Amino acid sequence: MSKVYFASARAMKWKYDDSMPGKLERLLKEFNLSNYFEPKEWVAVKTHFGSEGAHRIVRPIFLRKVVDALKSITAKPFVTDTVRIKGLDYLEVANQNGINHLSVGAPVILADGLYGNDSIIVKAGEIISEIAVASVIHDVPGMVVCSHVKGHIQAGYAGAIKNIAMGGVSSKHRECGWKCGRGAMHTVGEGKLIWHKERCELCYQCEEICPLETIKFENELFAYKEEDCWRCGRCTRVCPSGALSLPGDDERFMRSLAESAMTVLSTFKKGKVIYINFLTEIQPECDCMPMADVPVIQDQGILISDDIVAIEQASVDMLLKAPPLPQSASEEKNIVKGDDIFSKLSEKPYLIQIEESERLGLGRREYELIEI
Ligand code: SF4
Ligand code: SF4
DSSP states (O other): OEEEEEEESOOOSSSGGGSHHHHHHHHHHHHTGGGTOOTTOEEEEEOOOOBTTBOOSSOHHHHHHHHHHHHHTTOEEEEEEOOSSOHHHHHHHHHHTTOSHHHHSSOEEETTTTTTOOEEEEEOOSSSSEEEEEHHHHHOSEEEEEEEOEEETTTEEESHHHHHHTTTBOSOBTTTBGGGTTHHHHTTTOOOOEEOGGGOOOOOHHHHHOTTOOEEEETTEEEEOGGGOOOOOHHHHHOTTSOEEOOOOHHHHHHHHHHHHHHHHTTSOTTOEEEEEEEOSBOSSOTTSSOOOOOSBOOOEEEEESOHHHHHHHHHHHHHHSOBOTTSHHHHTTOOTTSOHHHHHHOOOTHHHHHHHHHTTSOOSOEEEEEO
């Protein structure tokens, strides 16, 4: 049975030790990083830099604690993420969100280069035959995966699996383009956008949000290049009147996430990756959207484990027990205590990610929770 260490977000005493940064320090000590990383070894601290407007990420102070803990065992950490917009602009997003060398105490670098196409094709599995793993993540010997747990347009739930499945690969490869990057997962359901003209309010939010700028309205008629669309679903999410739909195979998509996570992890030796899940500011959307709504669930705390399946299951179990927060999307959707909040928010079968990851041998759903 895998061990998952946990520190609650509640601060009951007026002491640093009872603060979340203090508890993270204790968790990292308890976990003994020298069991995983060697002196002078380069270690990637993989996080999500957020977006302009999406500020509810893993806070820089927590990244700093991870970096300091790695330095204390004389490992050589750096903080990284794959490129989602133009690389220099993405570094500026990180900077605006408070992630820079000065704040986190280590270099902040792009895992797949300034152009987001510096990646290496790795053989994957049954659903996605191959995928472009970001070159830095491919080559680095050790990694600490720091994930902000939240909801997600298509994955329903986004934690450690999603962080490396989508965030460990490039959006595009220099030779085979976006189809062997993240788009490989988005397109597994092979859905095609449908525009329902009668419902369209001509608000043009879909046009604005498309990361590939493929939507263009001409004479008030929707048009997009199907061959350029990687089926990310953002346009359907922002549409206020349900005028866009993207039919797809959710189960295959969830399974492809697990497969991509397995592929990214296959570039590491056994025992060289650990996971920290931050159940804080648990908002309904991905950190790549241009906003962050208020949390739908109260902060729960921080979990750490060397088993990606166990930590994801423990995170989900905690979220399932938590009540919905008032004045949030939970209230809007009439979600009540005892409901599966993420399922109700996105209507996606998100647990398949975790079940499939176990089937692929990435870890076990059975775990022992050790609270510090
Ligand atoms: S699904 Fe919509 S937002 Fe995403 S790439 Fe296609 S057209 Fe653009
Ligand atoms: S977001 Fe929806 S309503 Fe707005 S222009 Fe696009 S399709 Fe029409």
